[in-house]
Amino acid sequence: MNVAEKPVIAPESLIGQRIQKKDAPEKAAGKTRYIQDMIVPGVLHAKILRSSRVHAKIKSIDTSAAKALPGVHVVLTAADVPDQQPIGVARDHLPLKGERVRSLRDEIAAVAADSEEIAEAALRLIRVEYEDLPIVATPEDAIKPGAPLIHPVPLAADGQPKALPPKTPIAFAGKPDNIAMRFDYTHGDVAQAEAESDVVVEDTFQLHYVTHCCMGVSGVIAEFDASGNLLMYSNTQVPFLHKREFAEYLNIDPSRVRIIQPPIGGGFGSKLDIYPFEVICIFLARAAKRPVKMVFTREEEFLASPTRQPVLLTLRSGCKKDGTLTFRQVHTLHDNGAYTSWGATTPFVMMQTFSSLYRVPACDYHTTVVYTNNPYAGSFRGYGNLQATFAIEQHMDMLAEKIGMDPLNFRIKNAQDAGEVTGQGMSFKSCGFKECLTTAAERSDYRKKHADNLANRDAPGPVKRGIGMASMLHVGGGAKIYPSDGCGTILKLDDFANVTLITGASEIGQGSETVLSQLVCEELGLPISAVTVVNNDTAITPWDVGVHASRTTFIAGNSAIGAARKAKAKILAAAAKKHGCDEAMLDLRGGFVVVAETGEPVVELARLMRNLHFSDKAELVMTTFYYEPPSVHQDKGFKGDVSAAYAWATQVVEVEVDTDTGIVKMTKVTGTHDVGRVLNRLGLEGQIEGGVVMGQGYALTENLIVENGVTRNPNFRDYKLVTAPEIPEMDITFVESMDGEGPQGAKGVGEAPSICIAAAAANAIYNATGVRIFGLPFTPEAVYRALRGKAEKPNWQAWKSA
Amino acid sequence: MSLKHDIEFTLNGVTKRLTVDVTMNALDMLRDVVGLTGTKYGCGEGECGACTVRVDGETRNSCLMFAVDLDGRDIVTIEGLAADPKADALRDAFVEHGAVQCGFCTPGMVMQAAHILDTNPDADANAIKRGLEGNLCRCTGYKKIVDAVESACCGGR
Amino acid sequence: MTAIERYAAPQSLDEALGILQQGEVTILAGGTDLMPQTKAGRVAFKPTLMNIGRVAGLKGVTLDGQHLRIGALTTISELLRDPLVAQHAPVLAEACDHFASDQIRNAGTLGGNINNASPAGDTLVPLIVLDTEVELASKPNGSVATRRMPLAEFFTGPGRTKRNANELLTAVRIPLPKPGHVARFYKFGTRPALDISTISIGIAGVMRDGTLTNTRVAFGAVAPTPVRAPRTEAALEGRRLDAGAIEAAADAARDEVNPIDDIRASAWYRKELIHNMTKRMLDHVAQA
Known part of the structure; x- marks a missing residue:
């Protein structure tokens, strides 16, 4: 023109x-075309043989029949890859297990064949002889004196610990106890703050296993070119970190690793770590000198992909009669599973919520992460914040009730403002928290409904209505964890x-x-x-x-x-x-x-x-x-302004509790999010709605049942994701606090919407029934038991075992 | 090796002759034998709907169908639906309403949504939710999918 | 690995029964149970796989004298929208509405749901309280023979029935309801469908002047098969449906079921649900 x-x-x-x-x-x-749909010419198909025992020594592995099966190209066990290096956050995890299996998901052998069917048939021909070891089924058991060790220190012929060079990874050097990690944080004088408190509450909360359930199952394709350069088609969420790590495992220059990411069928944090299947696929491709593709079955996805971190948590909180918070003291026991992935590091996020969601003069936080024979937890949207918020926001309601203060006013009184620097060193340059609280409360008519429901608790009829709120703080401007963010x-x-x-x-x-x-x-x-x-x-x-x-x-x-x-x-x-x-x-x-x-x-x-x-x-x-965002690394005491901006939200959940069955129906969620600024309204709403429903699943239906190291429900039928007819009415609004550093004023929001739902649902159930439930999920039977006084309250002697 | 059987059926309007394993499911046949990968594997047990196809005018989980049972039947997959101008409005509605995130459930959702429109053109939000109860989505929370289907009902009332 | 030697897709009942008579046959109808069961190795294929989907005359709902006759190949979706079912056996349609998902309802057949013999099978409890009979056909001596049996007696255990290996379930027959007939169905769940029953309850009878007679009560998922509840029925039969009778029936129901603990629910909770929901259903019947 x-x-x-x-x-x-x-x-x-x-x-x-x-x-x-x-x-x-x-x-x-x-x-x-997702990775599942990709065809690479000459590709072989791979399958993994996993342990059939929860905890055992491997006496022998016989792969001869599998190797002899027509169409089988490569069969690998640990013995075939003597150069394998440990993976994972604590370098405690060898992809192929040669001497010992520590959980049912453990990889013992892998096959690359002309087709998946042949690879599966080959797996059935592999004979493994085990010698069972005692199972550590719970984190409480793991820290008992004399508990079986998950990663025992290897002994030399003379029965003494083997002499190993310093910094030998745990996978080779073992651990003399089952403690994988510890986190200790404190600000202020908790003892003095408790002495100044008019009211103190203490409870233990139990958070369960859930898993990501990406609709696209895990998959990877690995191939080497003639010069030995590795090309991976991978679903990873962190390609540059993985490029470097894969190079390290293969002992090659990182420039020789290239990662291409096809469109991903869901992430939610599940693809932040390197998992054994990816390394094993590389080994197979190296041995076969052909491209190798590995795709999980849904059952495998349930059994062998990461979970959200299960947590046992004791919280002690106090306040004054006028509603001023005084202190929080937290002890958590994290079930690490058999190996260490990102789940173990969720305290980084959890302690922020305890120290900084509300103004609290003193906070003392301790986590012990322990090895068990259970599935291991990874990172999952919200990263420990769902667990922390579940405890803290129930205590906010409980403290308010004890001092006879309106729960909304109690929150507003203690809520953070812009300009605040918290005890943990987080600096809130933009903060729409109070506006989130008041907007969500007004839009949901929280005060009136809360009062009406209380008045109607004893009215006739089995169905009780409840309303509850919870709020959250989460990083919204990156998180400086790596050398660069x-x-x-x-x-x-x-x-x-x-x-x-x-x-x-x-x-x-x-x-x-x-x-x-x-x-x-x-x-x-x-x-x-x-x-x-x-x-x-x-x-x-x-x-x-x-x-x-x-x-x-x-x-x-x-x-x-x-x-x-x-x-x-x-x-x-x-x-x-x-x-x-x-x-x-x-x-x-x-x-x-x-x-x-x-x-x-x-x-x-x-x-x-x-x-x-x-x-x-x-x-x-x-x-x-x-x-590069203007955030800083935390110091050794976990203090520092780790994100360039922080996101806030308040969510109000309304429920109907059928007291004859324990069924909790989530009827409405009113959410107000401080997103800095709305960029793409359509995409933002989609993120929030999806997160709310994921939070609904965490609260009400999803439960990966792990008993004695065995995952009992590795299928959608019994795992129970939320389906379309179950979703609540959603009223989502945004506070635009116009963050000075954010792009056009915006802040991150991806994880935020899942975080509050379970906590708000707990408060809503209490509002409806007068019964407080300290463990998730709120399945009908769990709720029914609680209503009938037959629930076992989580009972962990945190102070003794700490 | 397992027994094979010859079948002939209509796939997206075109007659197709194939020899398949009698135990093979229709999903594997579509993806691995025919090479149409729009139909997704999500669970293999009929619990997620990602593999939804239309068989003789009704939607089915292709993972639960024996491929041999397709003999003589009329199959439409997402590829066939996408080529049908009548389905353009539905696809546009999914795009416009933000009903797509990672997109892995989307082909199955679109197939099932098209079936809802065919069988119950006046479906309201509740009927749409019930119609989609066999299709799992982990990203969207379903609301925008329901909105999209509702807008396509009655040509977007 | 499978050992299937023959695949057959007969067009007529005669042909199908002939194949069955030769023995060692896996029957394929909708496939929604057979496919996952065989894939997971819970069910092994027999040497002959017979697809009965094309057998003529096994589909559809008809009136047969004083009975509603439903062909075994009638799908759950077809039952859900069938006007005769809506008129004469609405409680069956209600159960079908709680059945799996639309895609599975479009594929799954009534005969398949019965023969799969799950203690939690969604159609079984309402069919039992409707006094349904199953019709079994075979061809032992070159000619077709049929027999009938009450559905309540048909099941012998999870996945097991009194159907002989040479028999095909061809239809069910439901007596047309008498005047005053009431029937109720309840399936426990947090969602409308796509859920394996934790418990289900069927109640039927003839309600006249506040009194229930011809009482039928059946429960799903509390025993190895769906079961009639004779003591609960006795507590109701011929009694005025008042608060006392309802409470007594609910107590009897809780006492006579003997469920197990599994990942879906504990036995204790199942008994509580049976009590509470039997009571709720009877309250609704009394108030109707």
Whole structure:
């Protein structure tokens, strides 16, 4: 179009709009190829033989019959990979187990064959001889004196501990006790604060196993090229960290590892760690000299993918009669399972909630993470915060009731404000907490319903109504855990003013491609359709720490904006030069360079791009940016401003409790989230709604039943995800606190919506029935038992065992 | 090796002749033998709906169907539905209403949603939720999926 | 590995019965139970796999004198929308509405649900309280023979029935309801469907002047098979359905069931549910 024909272009913003997800049309047409759908020429199919014993020594493994089966290419056991290195957060986990199995999921052998059926048939031909060992089924048992050791220190021939070089990983050096990790945090003087308290409550809470249940099961494809370079098709959420780690395990240079991420069928934190199957697939590919693909069955997914961290938690809280919080004292026992993954490190997040969700002058927090023969816990959306919030928000209601104060007023009195620096060193530059509290309460008519329900508790009829609230604090501006918490962006514009956005940030279904495109288009005055996102190949994309800690919109968003602003400056300077005007007067709108004040078009952007390209100067617009948030690492006492921004939310849950059956129906959730600023309203709502329902599942239905080391319900039939007819009415609103560091003012929100639901549901059940339940989930039988006074209250002698 | 059997059926409007293992399920046949991967494996036990296809006008979990039982039947998968202009409005509704996140459940959801529209064009939100009760989604919390289907009912009332 | 030597898809009952007579046959109807059971190795294939889906005459609901006759291949979805079922056996339609999911209802057949003989089978409890008979056909001597049996006597254990290996379940027959007939069904669950029953309850009878006669009570998922509850029935039969009778029946129900603990519920809780929900259902009957 000729500039002369183009009318004045008014400024338009994409921020806060409902932007359709860029990948949605492909997905809705069934055209998206996930890792399960990928075919690599010459690929072999792999399966893993897992332990049939919970805890045992392996006496012998006979793979001869499996190796002889036609169509079998490779059979591997630990003996075949003497160079295998331990994986996991504590380096306590060898992918293939040769001497001992410590849980039912343990990998003993693996087969690569022409087809999955042949690989499965080969597994059935492998003979393993075990010698059973006593099972450590609970964390309480694990710390009893004389408890069987999960990772015993290996002994030399003389019966003495083997002499090993210092820093030998636990996988080889063992552990003289079952303690995997400890976390101790304190601020203020708890003893004095308790002495000044008018009211003190103490309870023990029990949090159960749940698992991610990504609709796409785990899978990986590994292949080596002729030069020994590794190419992996992986579902990982942290490709750059894994690239480095895989190189370490293989003892090769990281530059020889390339990770391509096909679209992922759900993440939620499950793909933050390296798991044995991935390393085993690499071993198989190396041995077979062929590409090898491994995809789980759903049963395997339940048995052998990570869980949310189960926690036993004793909380002691106090306040004064006027409603001022005085102290919190927390002891938790984390069931690590047999190996250490990210679940063990959830105290990083849990202690933030205890120390800093409300203003509390003294906080003392202790976690002991212990090995058992159970499945091991990984990272899962919310990262310990669901567990911490479950305890703390029940205590907020209990303290308020004890001092006769309205529970909402009690919360408002103690809620954080902007400008606060907490005992843990978190600095709240933007904080919409009080607005979240009052908005959610008003929209749900909390005060009136709370009072009405109390009055109706003893009214006739089996169904009781309840309302309860809970609030949360979570990192919203990344989390400085690794040496860098940054993300890189490469941006290029082509001759037609189309943008390729090359970002380190992965799309895991959450909508990052769309929101990053939106932020770039906001700067460049282009429609979303002008952007192509490249985000899934470590050989192309710049570094990013990965999708975790609700950081992508914030960190990758700032990075994308940085690159776009550089491009914009370049474009405006070129336009100013060519058209003889002041670049400070220009702006980009609707695909044109315009005069900012009048909206009058100066030149079509595509034309300008071509002019630049095909002129004597022969220039392209290509920019790069790396964003590192201004957060700091915590010190040894876990203090420090670890995130560039913090997100807040209040959720009010309404329930109906059928006292004849114990069935709790979640009828409504009113949620108000301080998101900094709404960027893509459609995507944001989707994240919140999905998180609320995930929280509903955690509260009411989901339960991975682990008994004596055995997962009893490895299927959707008995695991019970929430289904469509069960969802509550949802009223979701946003507080825009306009964070100064956030991209367009926004803060991270990915994890936030799941965090409060169980805690709010507990308070709602109490409001309905007068019965407080300290353990999850609120399944009908658990609730019915509690209503009949037959529930076993979690009873952990935290102070004794600590 | 297990017994094989010849079958002939209509797949997305085209006659297809295949020889299949008599124990093979229709899902594996579609994905591994025919090579149409839009139909997803989610659980293999009929609990998640990711493998939903239309058989003789009714939706079924393809993981629970014996491939040999397709003989003589009329099968439509997400690939067939996506090629049908009548389904464009439904797909657009999924996109417009934010009903897609990771997208793994989406083909099954779209298949089942199309069946709801076919059999109960006046379905309200509750009927839609009931119609989708066999389709699990871990990302969206279902609300936007229900909104999308509701908007496509009655051509978006 | 399977040992299937023959796949057959007969078109007629005669042909199907002939194949059955030769022995060692796995019967495939909707497949919704057979596929997962064989995949998981809980059920082994026999040398012949016979798909009865194309056998003529085994599908549909008809009136047969004073009975409702339902062909074994009638799917759960078809029952759910069948006008005759809605009119004469609405409690069966109600149970079908709680059955699995739409996709499974479209595939699963009534005959399959009966022959699978799960103690938690959703249609079984309402069929039992409706005095349903099963119709079994065989071809022992070259000609087709049929016999009938009350469904309440059909089950012998989980997955086991009195159907002989050479017999095919062809239909069920439900007597048309007498005037004043009432029937109620309850399936415990946190969702409308897609749930294995923790307990289910069926109650039927003829209600006249506040008094229940011809009382039938059956429970699902509290025993190795769905069961009639004779002591509960006796506590109700011929009595005025007042608060005392209802409480006595609910107590009898709790006392006469003998469920087990499993991952879905404890025995104690199942007994409590049986008591509370029997009472609630009878309250509703009394108030209706």
